[in-house]
Structures are given as structure tokens and as C-alpha cells.
Amino acid sequence: MLRLAARRLLKVVPLLLLVSVIAFGLLSMVPGDPAVQIAGEFATEEQIAEVRSDLGLDRPWIVQYGDWLGNAIQGDLGTSPFSGVSVSTQIWQRLPTTLSLLGWALALSVLIGIPAGTIAGWRQGSVVDRVLTMGTSVGVAIPVFVSALVLALVVGLKLSWLPATGYVGFSESPVDWARHLFLPAVALALTGAAEIARQTRAGIIQVKNEDYVRTAKASGLMTRQVLGRHTLKNAMIPVVTVVGLQISRLFGLSVLVEQIFNIPGIGSRLVTAVFENDVPYIQGTVLLVGIAIVAVNVAVDVSYGYFNPRVRAA
Amino acid sequence: MSIVDAPIGATAAVVLPGESRRARFWRRFKRQRAAMVAAGFLIVVALAAIFAPLIAPKDPIEQSLSDSFANPSSDYWLGADRLGRDTLSRLIYGARYSLLAAAQAVAVAVVLGVPLGLLAGFARGWFDSVASLVADAVLSIPAIILALAIVGVLGPNLTNAMIAIGIVYAPRLFRVVRGAAISVREETYIDAARASGVGTLRIARGHVLPNVMSPLIVQISLALGFAVLAEAAVSFLGLGVQPPDASWGVMLGQATAQLEDHPVLVLAPGIAIVLTVLAFNVLGDGLNDSLGREIREA
Secondary structure, three states, X not given: XXXXXXXXXXXXXXXHHHHHHHXXXXXXXXOOOHHHHHHOOOOOHHHHHHHHHHHOOOOOHHHHHHHHHHHHHOOOOOXXXXXXXXXXXXXXXXXXXXXXXXXXHHHHHHHHHHHHHHXXXXXXOOHHHHXXXXXXXXXXXXXXXXXXXXXXXXXXXXXXXXXXXXXXXXXXXXXXXXXXXXXXXXXXXXXXXXXXXXXHHHHHHHHHOOHHHHHXXXXXXXXXXXXXXXXXXXXXXXHHHHXXXXXHHHXXXXXXXXXXXXXXXXXXXXXXXXXXXXXHHHHHHHHHHHHHHHHHHHHHXXXXXXXXXXXXXX | OOOOOOOOOHHHHOOOOOOOHHHHHHHHHHHOHHHHHHHHHHHHHHHHHHOHHHHOOOOOOOOOHHHOOOOOXXXXXXXXXXXXXXXXXXXXXXXXXXXXXXXXXXXXHHHHHHHHHHHXXXXXXXXXXXXXXXXHHHHOOOHHHHHHHHHHHHOOOHHHHHHHHHHHHHHHHHHHHHHHHHHHHOOHHHHHHHHOOOOHHHHHHHHHHHHHHHHHHHHHHHHHHHHHHHHHHHHHOOOOOXXXXXXXXXXXXXXXXXXXXXXXXXXXXXXXXHHHHHHHHHHHHHHHHHHOOOOOOO
């Protein structure tokens, strides 16, 4: 287990470096003079010159990258041109909000997706299976911004059961925190649960026809035992991969959901940053999210070792 | 749906003697009723987009403030928006933007992903290692976040948005093409071609590419669905198609502003997006089952 983890970590270093090159390289995609762009529309000549020397835009690319990376490792991702606030401070303040949303969304996705997929796969071809499979096909196709709008409208505005927009921090009021996050999390979880349910169903169908499951059934074990011990654990391997992929997808989609529900997370700030051409914030977000997703992928790979001991030896 | 559905039955996969590739594809594809319906729907949408000026009952950007929020009637079949613009006409013209934008994005992804994937899978070695690592790095950043980041630095407009979506999707095509290329490079006919002195580039184009086409076509269908969705998302945020022109995403974004008083406005563009994305996905699955490798009858 430990050796597997160590080997996997070694492969991650070049990947993380490349992610940082992509994040840094975004600056070179800015059309025209990046200093003029970053300084903003109403900047004076001096401000532009200051930005240029601040960012070291007059030096070779590789030196600029080295400086940028060195600062980033020390937690300095530069400052936003309009507000002058440091990027890491902005991300740090907003990260708990985004992570709460993602945590809720992922928990709901798994809690809905795995049981639904298990029932559908175990009762393959039944009415329940057909209804669930149809539901997941639609769930995958409905854009998250449409489901978010419908939820905000029906549950939030028409029925007034839950707040339609806004956010309250956990430390202020845990109850309000949960009430505000529930609808956005459900909007995200609809698509996440659909993918997880499809993969779980496919996994269950594959495993339940294996000899050892039939043997277990034939030897008179209760359904609960056959399903739990023999089928579910083996069907979980592809599901873990999908859950890992969902974290990445939900992270991306949370940008839209935060925007619609007016949640002050790193995603909704990214949208304003795009409008403001706030390159340092954009770079910082890409770097941070990229690192987070690489870490999730490593965790997924290592978890194979738990679900499937054969991987440990490989 | 390919993950969920059982593999194609033996009967569907049988090769009839003397049957051409195309005839076999048609015979199999016609059996996929859902995919046929999806293809038909997409053809209708495409025709509506092409002949929009002939079909649309009104000018999509012409305002008529007295008809603000008009209900569906013989004059406005699907009603009108805040500025009294005909919803049906905007929907038809919106199909133009949505489909054209999706095609642009997928073209960018194909141009970037396919040649590199072919080369990486066929040549292997250091080039494959480097290209695969780059693809992995791009895939580590969630698609929407990377697309927004690229739009953010390039500047918000539709072309930049579609370039961004193409770049984000390219590694997915790269992986599929690379995988398919690896699986055929060990085949005997490749060795035979190589032994008879055919150059690498010619083998890649003449022997590997045709074998990569089937998975590639499936992926392109899925990519188009992704791109329609992505265009809608970007335009919804106000970073793609710019008003007064309307794509489905723009219509949805504008409808959001009046969500509380006139929720109906969300319906038309919302349904158009969902159906089109669903159709591309169902078509992709159907193609997957019809283009799969044949099992020869013993």
C-alpha cells in the first residue's frame, strides 16, 4: 500500500509542474501587451510601467516562470489589478464556501447515486430499472444551470421553502448555512448522482454474473449478504473512479451554480475575474484547482489498493 | 449509454457475406430506434438553422415593446420576451449560433487532438510520453474552469469561447485516437506494410487513420453535445454570444433576469438545449453500437 502510494506520488511531480506551466502560460495568451491589459482600461503610463516591472515582463519567459512559481509556492499569487487585494487572500477567504458546496453536492450524489444504481443493476430489466435508467439519461443531459434555475424558482421563490439565493457561513449559523447550500447542492448532485448511478448499475450487472456470486446465491446466502459482501465491494472499483471524476466535474459546474445562487465562492469570483481580465486571479484559481484535482486522482488510484488487493502487487 | 447498455448482440454484429462496410453500418444503425430519432431531430434542427431566414416568422432582434411578454398566440407562437421579440424566431436563429459554435469548437479539438493522438499512439516513445503528460495536465483542470480562464485572458467573445472549449476538449479526442492507434499498430497488416517499405506517415494515414475513424466519429458526436452545452453555459454567463444576437444560452441568461415574474421564458431555450444535447449523446451511443468491431460468423 505504502509503496504504491510512494510510486504514484513520484509520477505526480511532472504533472504538477505542467499544471503550473499551463496556469502561468495563460499570461502569454493575453493579446497585445499584457502589462497594458492587466493595468486596466484607465491606467496611466506609470502604472503600466509599474505592472511591467512588477511582473517582470521585460525578462525571459523561463525566468518569469521561475519567479512566479517560487512566489506561488510561498503562497504569493500576485494581486488583482482592480481591487489591489492579494489573490491568495481572496481565494483563501472563498475556499471554505466552495468546499462546503462541493462537500454537500458530493455527499448527495453518492447517497442518491450508489443506492439507485445498485437497485437498478440488481433488478436489471425491471420497471424500477427502466425508470431509473431513463431518469439518469435525462439527468445527464439537463444542464446544471437549467436545473439550478428551476430549483431556485420552484422551491426557492414559488414555494419559499428554502432561500433561493445567498450564503451564510457555518460559523454564523449552521442551520442557515445548511439551508442556503441545500438547493445549489441538489442542482449539482442531480448530474453527479446520474453519472454515479449509471456506473454503479454497470458494475453491479457485470459482477452479479460472476461465478462466485452465483455460488454464493446457490449456497443459500441471504440476498443482503450476497449483495453486500460479494457484489457491491467488487462493483465499487469503477464507481470510485467515477466519483473521482465527479469531483472534478462538480468543481467546474460549481462556477455556474455559485453564479446563479449568488454564492461568494472562488467560482463566482472567477466569473467576475474573467469580465475584469483579472489575470493573476485566473492563474491562481487554475493552479489551485489543478493541484486539488491531481491530489484527488492520486487518492483514487491509491484507494484501488483497498478495494482490489491485486493492484497492490502490480 | 454505452457503459450502461449490454454489448451489441451477436445477431447485430454478424457480418453478412459480400456486404459493404456502409451497408452493414446502415443495417445495424437502422435497428437503433433511439439513435434514428435523435439523428432525425438533429437534421431538423440543422435545417432550421440553415434556412432560418426562410422559416422564422419574424425578425429575431426586432423589438415591439407593446408586445412585451406576450403570451403564445397565432401571432407569437411561443410568446415574446421583455422587448417583445418573437421567442420562436429567436429560437430558430439561436440554433444557428449554437450549432455553428459547437462545430467550431469541435473543429478546434479535432485539429489539435487527432494528429497528435495518431502520432503519439503510432510512434510511441518520448513523443507519446510528453504528449500524454500534457493531455493529463490539461484534463486535471476542470473543463469549465479552464475554458473560462482562457476566455478570461483572450477576452470574452464567441470565437474565443469556442477556441477555449476546443482546447479543453482536445485531450479527450487525443486519448481516444491514441488508444485506437495503439490497438492497431501491432496488427499484421501494419507489419506487412512496413516490411514492404511504406513510410510511417503513409501507414498512419492509410492504415491507422481508417481504423481510428469509428471511435473518433462516436467521440465527435459526444463532443458536439458537450460543445452545445458549453456554448450555452458560456453565453449564459454573458461571455459568449453578445446581445442583441441570441443563442440559446443568451436567451436562457436573459430569461433568468425575469425568472420571478415570467418563468415561462426559461422553457423554450432550456428545452432546446436539453433535447439537442440528449440527441447528440444518444446518437453517439447508437453510432458506437453500429460501428463496433464486427464478430465474424463462425
